[in-house]
Amino acid sequence: MWRDLLIRLRALVRRRAMEDDLDAELRFHRERQLEAYARAGLSPDEARRRLALEFGGLDQTREACRDARGVTMIEHLMQDVRYGLRALRRTPGFTLVAVLTLGLGLGANTAIFSVVYGVLLRPLPYADPSALVVMNETTPKVGLVSVSYPNYADWRAASRSFSAMAIVVGVDYDLTGGSQPEAIHAEAVSSNYLSMLGVRPALGRDFTAGEDQPGAARVAILGHALWQAQFGGDAGVVGRTLTLDGDPVTVIGVLPEGLRASDSSDLLIPVGVWLGDDDQAAARGNRGNTVVIGRLATGADLDRARTEMGGIAAGLAREHPDTNAEFGVALRPLREVLVGDVRPALLVLFGTVVCVLLIACANVANLSLIRGAGRAREMALRVAIGAGRRRLVAQLLVESAMVAALGGLVGLALAFAGTRGLLRWLPADIVEGATITLNGPVLAFTGVAVLAATLVFGLTPALQAARTDVTTDLNEGGRSATSGRRQRRWRGALAVAEIALALVLLVGAGLMLRSLSALLAVDPGVRTDGVLTMYVGLSSDRYDADEAKQAFWTRLLADAGALPGVEQVALGTNVPLTDNHSRTDISIDGQTFPVGALPHPDVHIVSPGYFRALGISVREGRAFVASDRAGARRVGLVNRTLAERYFAGVDPVGQRFAFGRQAPGAADARWITIVGVVDDTRMYGLDNPSRLEVYVPLGLAGASEMTLVVRTSGDPAALVPSLRSVVAAIDPERPISDVATLTDLRDASLATRRVTLLLLVGFSALALALAALGIYGVMSYGVAQRTNEFGIRLALGARPRDLLRTVLGPGLALAGAGIGIGIALALGLTRLMSALLFSVSAADPATFVSVSAGVALIAFVACLIPGWRALRVDPQMALRRS
Amino acid sequence: MGDRLDLPQGTLDLLILRTLALEPLHGWGVSERVRQMSRDVLHIQQGSLYPALHRLERKSWIKARWGTSDQNRRAKYYELTAAGRRQLETQRSDWAKLTAAVADVLGTG
Numbered sequence: 001m002w003r004d005l006l007i008r009l010r011a012l013v014r015r016r017a018m019e020d021d022l023d024a025e026l027r028f029h030r031e032r033q034l035e036a037y038a039r040a041g042l043s044p045d046e047a048r049r050r051l052a053l054e055f056g057g058l059d060q061t062r063e064a065c066r067d068a069r070g071v072t073m074i075e076h077l078m079q080d081v082r083y084g085l086r087a088l089r090r091t092p093g094f095t096l097v098a099v100l101t102l103g104l105g106l107g108a109n110t111a112i113f114s115v116v117y118g119v120l121l122r123p124l125p126y127a128d129p130s131a132l133v134v135m136n137e138t139t140p141k142v143g144l145v146s147v148s149y150p151n152y153a154d155w156r157a158a159s160r161s162f163s164a165m166a167i168v169v170g171v172d173y174d175l176t177g178g179s180q181p182e183a184i185h186a187e188a189v190s191s192n193y194l195s196m197l198g199v200r201p202a203l204g205r206d207f208t209a210g211e212d213q214p215g216a217a218r219v220a221i222l223g224h225a226l227w228q229a230q231f232g233g234d235a236g237v238v239g240r241t242l243t244l245d246g247d248p249v250t251v252i253g254v255l256p257e258g259l260r261a262s263d264s265s266d267l268l269i270p271v272g273v274w275l276g277d278d279d280q281a282a283a284r285g286n287r288g289n290t291v292v293i294g295r296l297a298t299g300a301d302l303d304r305a306r307t308e309m310g311g312i313a314a315g316l317a318r319e320h321p322d323t324n325a326e327f328g329v330a331l332r333p334l335r336e337v338l339v340g341d342v343r344p345a346l347l348v349l350f351g352t353v354v355c356v357l358l359i360a361c362a363n364v365a366n367l368s369l370i371r372g373a374g375r376a377r378e379m380a381l382r383v384a385i386g387a388g389r390r391r392l393v394a395q396l397l398v399e400s401a402m403v404a405a406l407g408g409l410v411g412l413a414l415a416f417a418g419t420r421g422l423l424r425w426l427p428a429d430i431v432e433g434a435t436i437t438l439n440g441p442v443l444a445f446t447g448v449a450v451l452a453a454t455l456v457f458g459l460t461p462a463l464q465a466a467r468t469d470v471t472t473d474l475n476e477g478g479r480s481a482t483s484g485r486r487q488r489r490w491r492g493a494l495a496v497a498e499i500a501l502a503l504v505l506l507v508g509a510g511l512m513l514r515s516l517s518a519l520l521a522v523d524p525g526v527r528t529d530g531v532l533t534m535y536v537g538l539s540s541d542r543y544d545a546d547e548a549k550q551a552f553w554t555r556l557l558a559d560a561g562a563l564p565g566v567e568q569v570a571l572g573t574n575v576p577l578t579d580n581h582s583r584t585d586i587s588i589d590g591q592t593f594p595v596g597a598l599p600h601p602d603v604h605i606v607s608p609g610y611f612r613a614l615g616i617s618v619r620e621g622r623a624f625v626a627s628d629r630a631g632a633r634r635v636g637l638v639n640r641t642l643a644e645r646y647f648a649g650v651d652p653v654g655q656r657f658a659f660g661r662q663a664p665g666a667a668d669a670r671w672i673t674i675v676g677v678v679d680d681t682r683m684y685g686l687d688n689p690s691r692l693e694v695y696v697p698l699g700l701a702g703a704s705e706m707t708l709v710v711r712t713s714g715d716p717a718a719l720v721p722s723l724r725s726v727v728a729a730i731d732p733e734r735p736i737s738d739v740a741t742l743t744d745l746r747d748a749s750l751a752t753r754r755v756t757l758l759l760l761v762g763f764s765a766l767a768l769a770l771a772a773l774g775i776y777g778v779m780s781y782g783v784a785q786r787t788n789e790f791g792i793r794l795a796l797g798a799r800p801r802d803l804l805r806t807v808l809g810p811g812l813a814l815a816g817a818g819i820g821i822g823i824a825l826a827l828g829l830t831r832l833m834s835a836l837l838f839s840v841s842a843a844d845p846a847t848f849v850s851v852s853a854g855v856a857l858i859a860f861v862a863c864l865i866p867g868w869r870a871l872r873v874d875p876q877m878a879l880r881r882s
Numbered sequence: 883m884g885d886r887l888d889l890p891q892g893t894l895d896l897l898i899l900r901t902l903a904l905e906p907l908h909g910w911g912v913s914e915r916v917r918q919m920s921r922d923v924l925h926i927q928q929g930s931l932y933p934a935l936h937r938l939e940r941k942s943w944i945k946a947r948w949g950t951s952d953q954n955r956r957a958k959y960y961e962l963t964a965a966g967r968r969q970l971e972t973q974r975s976d977w978a979k980l981t982a983a984v985a986d987v988l989g990t991g
Contacts, residue, residue, distance in 0.1 A: 022932075024956070024958070025908075025932070025957075025958045028908065028909075028910065028951075028955065028956070029908075029909050029910045029932075030928075032910040033910065036914075054927065060929060061929045061932055064929065065936045068932075069937075
């Protein structure tokens with residue numbers, strides 16, 4: 001095979017020399033033969049005649065030898081390329097339009113595929129990533145929850161399906177001693193975490209088994225991003241000391257870049273440090289912010305692991321009913337956890353650009369057919385003088401491939417320019433942690449797309465052209481009736497396909513549009529405009545005493561409230577529209593709940609101004625006041641959903657609840673009296689239903705971390721510097737983080753859908769324009785071809801209305817077929833995007849009807865213009881021309 | 883002249899390989915040797931001989947080099963490669979089986 005290619009190539013490269021060789025060889029043969037004839041007694045003249053007779057033509061022999069050497073295939077290809085270049089230069093209009101159309105399609109595909117590859121397909125940077133499984137505990141009340149440390153330890157000891165199991169605990173710290181205090185997210189991990197992933201620190205060492213024990217030395221492995229930001233990528237950082245929440249911590253290593261799993265965490269600490277610091281860590285009922293990752297043992301599969309872990313969880317539930325009753329375990333592949341949420345949006349986008357490319361191909365095929373019709377004579381001539389039909393097909397395909405390749409280059413340029421913009425524009429939760437570049441696999445994809453496009457748009461015109469009928473095409477100037485009819489059928493089919501694809505995209509865009517407008521109509525329960533939120537934490541020894549915390553919060557409220565432009569200021573634990581939460585079971589005085597069935601609301605600790613600052617209305621009773629503080633009556637608020645579910649027909653005001661399970665006669669001191677009911681808020685984004693919520697006053701509960709909520713009449717972002725200095729004036733070591741306006745948070749909760757919608761709308765508008773052009777091209781070409789016929793008809797007294805009908809009829813039939821097929825396709829395909837839809841069905845009749853009507857209207861207009869032109873045919877001119 | 887035969891498809895390669903198995907030859911030599919060995923029955927035309935030689939060369943069954951002929955003229959000599967020798971053995975036994983079978987059927991054996 002290789003040798004064969006080598007000989008072919010050598011034959012090609014050393015063509016001149018080999019031709020000379022061949023000539024010499026043949027000359028030698030002829031001379032020897034002449035000598036042989038002379039020896040046999042023939043006269044020189046007779047010998048030469050005999051030679052010519054016996055040997056046949058020299059040229060044929062030469063050609064046959066070339067064929068045998070395998071030169072011809074490559075030579076033909078080069079001829080075709082040269083010929084194609086000439087042909088494309090002769091029709092610059094066609095070439096330009098075709099290259100640009102394909103360039104747009106291929107560019108969109110390359111750009112979106114680079115995201116799809118980077119996020120969904122690129123192998124995770126771990127050893128054998130498909131064996132990594134994420135484990136959570138589950139409860140019927142809330143679904144997936146965190147894993148408590150003792151349960152993890154028992155899982156690890158009991159399970160056989162995993163070769164390794166590691167725990168990852170999310171911990172927040174205030175990092176000080178660096179250039180600027182910073183609130184960071186750390187992960188406390190078991191010492192086998194990195195080695196289980198197959199990751200080695202880029203600098204320094206990994207954790208050791210001893211560091212899994214409580215009271216382990218305070219060490220940390222820096223994340224790559226934090227290392228760059230706070231230490232400028234200094235390789236000498238190993239051995240240096242940081243301060244986390246006031247405690248010194250020694251840096252022992254740095255993580256490599258692009259780790260993905262721990263990308264959102266700034267540094268890793270050994271789980272032993274967390275166990276030593278947090279006196280709740282070792283409690284079996286404490287499910288904080290923890291996940292367990294396991295590596296399936298060789299031979300174990302996910303289903304068997306699920307069965308085994310389910311059995312272990314059931315055993316733990318029997319052993320520890322107070323903490324583990326009703327708790328199961330859920331296993332998900334790591335990749336699923338990392339990208340599961342964004343897959344639908346990306347696949348919808350990818351499907352969209354593939355449709356756009358198909359439509360672009362159909363359009364170029366259409367153009368090629370028109371161009372081919374004009375070249376029918378040329379083709380017929382070439383067949384007449386001996387060109388094989390296969391040769392013609394090959395030649396036209398080479399021409400198409402050149403157009404596609406040029407389109408591919410334009411597409412790469414567009415994608416190169418567009419990917420960066422796309423990345424800035426795509427929501428962070430889609431692209432987070434993924435490396436997105438025009439790398440090898442993406443380029444390979446573009447290459448495959450170019451080849452596929454060549455076949456899709458090039459094969460039909462090539463086969464058409466090669467099926468030329470020599471006599472008629474030569475006689476009738478390339479407008480034979482049969483090939484014309486065949487052409488019309490093909491081009492009609494292409495127009496139908498384009499309309500169908502465009503309709504699918506438009507239906508997709510329509511469904512997204514309805515989802516987004518439904519989401520925007522959702523009342524978040526808060527007034528989002530003019531509100532700034534920022535996180536402030538007090539994790540330091542200085543604030544161990546409740547009084548110190550209260551003093552800090554009181555002063556912060558007073559100082560921030562005194563800033564010019566600030567209308568309202570308040571503190572709360574968890575802001576709506578984020579998925580931060582703190583939930584707990586509550587008991588309700590006078591009601592009994594079976595095991596595991598206690599109400600499980602979100603708990604907010606808020607300052608009195610919270611409801612006014614966020615615009616949450618109080619429906620019954622009162623909001624909190626400054627006198628709701630330690631020593632006063634314990635009061636709380638509930639939201640409407642909780643009031644309706646648990647106090648139906650009763651006035652909730654005056655009723656009592658308490659945290660955790662309480663015996664019916666529990667001491668009064670535990671109960672909290674409900675003094676009011678407030679409206680629901682959307683805690684977890686607009687697309688999540690309202691949940692149960694309870695509020696307790698900050699003055700009563702105290703808290704070591706709060707979100708400051710500031711309502712202003714001006715630009716909220718302009719307040720950030722002055723708020724920073726207010727905090728720094730109280731305590732320069734307090735870091736501020738997660739600064740955002742509520743409008744930002746609302747937009748972020750819609751970002752994936754909004755971007756998907758915008759891209760869908762853009763691409764489907766492009767698709768519709770291409771499809772309209774396609775049907776317009778078919779119709780106007782048909783009219784142009786039938787100019788004579790129309791002229792004769794008009795001359796014979798045909799009414800314009802009849803003529804219009806003959807033009808519009810077939811056009812509208814094509815449009816109708818396209819719309820019908822499109823609806824059927826869309827019904828099948830839109831179900832795939834149901835994960836992106838909100839309060840609208842994937843088969844929403846309103847969307848289908850309005851999109852179909854719109855497409856029909858545009859198709860009608862696209863047919864009307866050629867029809868109108870048919871009416872203006874001047875019979876005299878038309879007849880004279882024929 | 884009258885008793886010349888057309889070669890069945892595929893036998894030309896076999897004949898060329900066989901003549902080259904004895905010694906390296908130039909193209910004319912191959913056609914002469916075949917003529918002699920077939921007692922003047924088989925004549926290979928230039929128009930089929932040279933394409934066949936080039937095809938066999940591409941398949942690496944024979945290789946070519948320029949040499950000097952007996953009359954001190956430059957000529958292109960072909961010789962069998964190891965692969966060509968193996969090919970000859972296979973084709974030869976195939977041919978023997980085939981002709982024996984055909985002869986049996988025709989009753990000429």
